[in-house]
Amino acid sequence: MTTGSTPSNSTGQYRKLLTHQPHPLKSLDQLAVILPCHRGQEICCQGNPANHWYCVISGAARRCVIRLDGRRQIIDLFLPGDVFGFSASEEYDYTVEAVAEGTVVASYPRRRVEMLADADPLLGREIRQVAFLALARLQAQLLILGRITALEKVGSFILEIATRMSSERGNSVALPMSRYDIADYLAVSVETVSRSLTYLKQRGVIKFSGTRIVRIVDRDALEEGERPAHAA
């Protein structure tokens, strides 16, 4: 749909991007429809039939739920290589939106993929593996939300992003989202996010080059009280 206005030239470039990018559903590249997204654009919407699975090619996407009181909660964050769109029912029970302008997403027709998986056990395993990764992501997020202080939440968040965007060299991380998004992701207020970042900066734990580019100076300090005991 969005691609309608895009010159085929450009679509071809996205196609190349998909081909060159390693991701978990490589074997389905030929089935993929490529979706370049604007900032905030809905990729799939709560209540709609869950007919597609998706994989982030570049950029970032957020999975959110809006509460009655108007508060938004971000349930999950998708970065390049992450697969999403799974649902236990026939409808999506969440909405996914592009976070950054120009986020590119590959979309796969669910039923066709499932039929392919019926014939190809290896593909079936791949899909399960991808679902297990989604489980691991949610588990990590639960651990972050379970932290006591906001400072720990923000610290873990930076480390998580740093790990998942490992393509970035060194200790510099480009935060893919605004402070507001981070707040809704960590279930704290924007002000608290900002204050925590300022505090970490003043203590010399992190440094900023631009508001959204963080350099981790003292990783141990960020990890403080963060690791589960077994990892010690």
Place this chain on the structure above:
Amino acid sequence: MTTGSTPSNSTGQYRKLLTHQPHPLKSLDQLAVILPCHRGQEICCQGNPANHWYCVISGAARRCVIRLDGRRQIIDLFLPGDVFGFSASEEYDYTVEAVAEGTVVASYPRRRVEMLADADPLLGREIRQVAFLALARLQAQLLILGRITALEKVGSFILEIATRMSSERGNSVALPMSRYDIADYLAVSVETVSRSLTYLKQRGVIKFSGTRIVRIVDRDALEEGERPAHAA
């Protein structure tokens, strides 16, 4: 292992229980090894190879992680019919323990099941579906942890348990776990859990028949500010 001391008679009874209980992996009943558990007994342990998948037959189990500071967090709660043991890596990255004395769990050898799934696409789909259910459970838990006040967390918790233990008749729910467990599950202190319950009792929202049996008097009050906007 635990069954070693159990007379075969008793094992036979558990087997019957499994046969009569509807659950998602019915087709694997013949493969199942039945594990009756003591209160607090470990079912699978963080760091061990993830060689089994499990299904709760009766009772309840908790998935936990222990932090460096000694705090425990309960990541997930398994009730009868819930399948667990999935891992994205070759090892469990969490520990699962029986909550109630006499909890019964069916255990399935992972590799054999995966081989069966290779040959039987329907089984493959069932496993995916079960994994999607696990995703939905974690999403629900994230929504609860994202709530603002402790009162809302406790309210949502009661409603969640009431829904998942739908076998219980009427509006009475038997809480499967102690206040401490609830606290670690909701990431609040025990005292706060207790105070919230007392408050709900005094406001006439719930009634107790015994400390762990709750009757929901005013469901709407519990749901207050709880529903995502779309559900309105």
Place this chain on the structure above:
DNA sequence: CGTATCATTGAGCTTAGTCAAAAAGTGTGG
């Protein structure tokens, strides 16, 4: 260059965590 969004900072207040202790169950062995 102006406007809208995003980010930071401040002040006051509320909620929930901590520490402490009492009360109510639960189970065990005599």
Place this chain on the structure above:
DNA sequence: CCACACTTTTTGACTAAGCTCAATGATACG
């Protein structure tokens, strides 16, 4: 059946972390 130990649950007083409201700076974008 009771006494005792232990766990679970509740309640109280104090403290501190984070939310709200409010305002000011910074950035991006047309």
